[in-house]
Amino acid sequence: MYLYNSATRKKELFVPNHPDIVKMYTCGPTVYHYAHIGNLRSYIMEDVLEKYLRYVGYNVKRVMNITDVGHLTSDADEGEDKMLKGARREHKTVLEIAKYYTDAFFDDCAKLNIKTPDVVEPATNCIDEYIKIISKLMDTGYAYFAGGNVYFDTSKLDRYYIFNDFKEDDLNVGVREGVEEDTNKRNKNDFVLWFTKSKFEDQALKWDSPWGVGYPGWHIECSGISMKHLGDDLDIHCGGIDNAFPHHTNEIAQSESYLGHKWCNWWMHVLHLNTTSGKMSKSSGEFLTVSLLEQKGYDPLAYRFFCLQSHYRKSLVFSWENLDNAQGAYNKLIARIAALKPEDGPVDESVVAALKEKFCAALDNDLNTSLGVTALYDVLKAKANDATKLAAIGSFDQVLSLRLLEKAAAKREELKKQTVAAGEFTIISESGESDAEIEAQIRARQDAKKAKNFAEADRIRDALKAAGVELTDIPHGAKWKRV
Ligand SMILES: [Zn+2]
Structure with missing residues (x-):
């Protein structure tokens, strides 16, 4: 199979690292609200990839995180925790919000026939993994402590931008409207690995760490969860295109600095679902859900x-x-x-x-x-x-x-029932649509034929034809289509 790799910007022959298993990681939802159908496009396409790999004979182990802490409203390191924001909005606890929207997410996935990954791991389950990674990054000089937070030092990398077909300025977190510049950072793209100083005193979930009581940054969770369940390497990492920067870029930075070698071979990014007025998002007016x-x-x-x-x-x-x-x-x-x-x-x-x-x-x-x-x-x-x-x-x-x-079997059953109900006279719509008015006309024509009123039968047929409906008689019934 040839698969496009965002990291090399080429279609490459897919060869997993280990012949017996494909290790696949998917960025999961931040469970502070319903998923919109644009988010779900990514999960549908990732589901197809997983199922196709299995279809052609691979064993796949697929892991997905549930972000239930640490994802801030700017998608970077500034702003309010999205979970806390959801909890405030709905006057619930963060855990209640996480449970409710995790269930809602999997309900949507079930309706879209998306398989649940082999491992689904909430970010709050893996605090020890993050601490282990951050400790080593501190020891090896890739991370520093400033203003109460631990930051990753991007100046220590030979190459930071991996998916650099993006315009850096468009994605520069520091210049976004309404986002305050974090003066603790040594470099513009440095990002938080561990927070102890939140602007929000009521940050609900906190854990002890070598750097003080606090909570993990968003990016570290995917590295930690992936390594916990898939080990030190990964075949395919997927997500929506908006995750490529800064999220996936930061995942690569911290994972490879921690491991000392290449981490993930393939990066698969699913493009946006746009509305006619632009990108679909939770903040724009068009918030479309599966329920809607x-x-x-x-x-x-x-x-x-x-x-x-x-x-x-x-x-x-x-x-x-x-x-x-x-x-x-x-x-x-x-x-x-x-x-x-x-x-x-x-x-x-x-x-x-x-x-x-x-x-x-x-x-x-x-x-x-x-x-x-x-x-x-x-x-x-x-x-x-x-x-x-x-x-x-x-x-x-x-x-x-x-x-x-x-669905086809159910349709056959439905047609059979209609046949019985209609006294062995079946009406089949060739397009699959149903139209009570047209069906009533067809039955009226059948009744006319039975009564040997052929002039009336022909009149109905001609009237339907004039309305753009073509009838074909079949044994014990008639089928129709619009022409
Ligand atoms: Zn992720």
């Missing part, structure tokens, strides 16, 4: 399908119209799969293997899910019996995770 999509009548898996239709390294523009299109295409896909007959067999394994080859060629090329979806449509057009097509679709869906067979 559901309230508006969308299937969360239609959002997953929407994400899969584009490449993870391209920004994706969200609009309700785009989501409508994805929902329509997803329904139609389910309807087409439902029309396949499982009993039309046997499965031709050589045809499945040939179809699979095309699917893998797409995913092997830097996880091209959009071509993976095309390979799925190719199955429907393939010269093969239905059981063979269903076998191929079921296979691809181990990676795409759109619940295609499950």
Whole structure:
């Protein structure tokens, strides 16, 4: 498999460090609020990567942190702790907030059919790991104590910017509006490893340390949690593109200074989900959640399908119209799969293997899910019996995770029930949509035919045609589509 590596800015042949296991680390959510669907785009694409690696035979151990302390509102080292801010907003304790939003995050993931990583570790569980790393960084001169905090000294590095296709000025934490310059820092990009002096006296969670009672910085938690569960090296580290700087840059700085060798080989970054007015974020007006999509009548898996239709390294523009299109295409896909007959067999394994080859060629090329979806449509057009097509679709869906067979089976059941309810007269919408008015007209035409009133039957058919609806008679029913 070729996978783009943000650290080298090249597509590279993926070869894990150890033949028997792929070590994968994912930056998890800061659980102070609901995840918005832009955040969830990253988790969907990372889920596809993990599942694809397993699909082609790798063992994967995937670890994710839950940030329940130490993530400040500026995403850097200044401002208020996001957890504390959430707790204040909702008049709850930090632990209550963490529990509530961790559960909410995994509920959203379940609705999007995202697998829970093998290890999910809250940042507050690993204080000893952070202290161990920071102590060594202090001993070796990579860290210093100033104004009550421990900072990482970026001037000690030969190379600090790893993902330097970013404009440094755009990302310079010191110049952001509303963020105070931290005068304890020796260098602009130095960052806090351990806080003992918070501006906020009521910082809820604190621990003892060699530098005083305090709490860890945000960046150290991912290094500590990764090393605790995956050891001294890592194959793939993933996250949203906004984590590349400063978060991942700082993770590399502290991890490699601590270990004395290269830490992680591949860096995978998923690009933003934009709205038509710009980047989606919690602070801008457009805060879209999975629950909101559901309230508006969308299937969360239609959002997953929407994400899969584009490449993870391209920004994706969200609009309700785009989501409508994805929902329509997803329904139609389910309807087409439902029309396949499982009993039309046997499965031709050589045809499945040939179809699979095309699917893998797409995913092997830097996880091209959009071509993976095309390979799925190719199955429907393939010269093969239905059981063979269903076998191929079921296979691809181990990676795409759109619940295609499950939804198609439910659709078949639904059609069967309609058949019984309608006295053996089935109405099939070829697009998968349902329209009560059109269905009523079709039934009226059927009644007219039964009563041998063929003039009326033809009149209804012509009226539907004039309204852009084409009817085809099938045994014991009719199917229709818009033309
Ligand atoms: Zn992280």
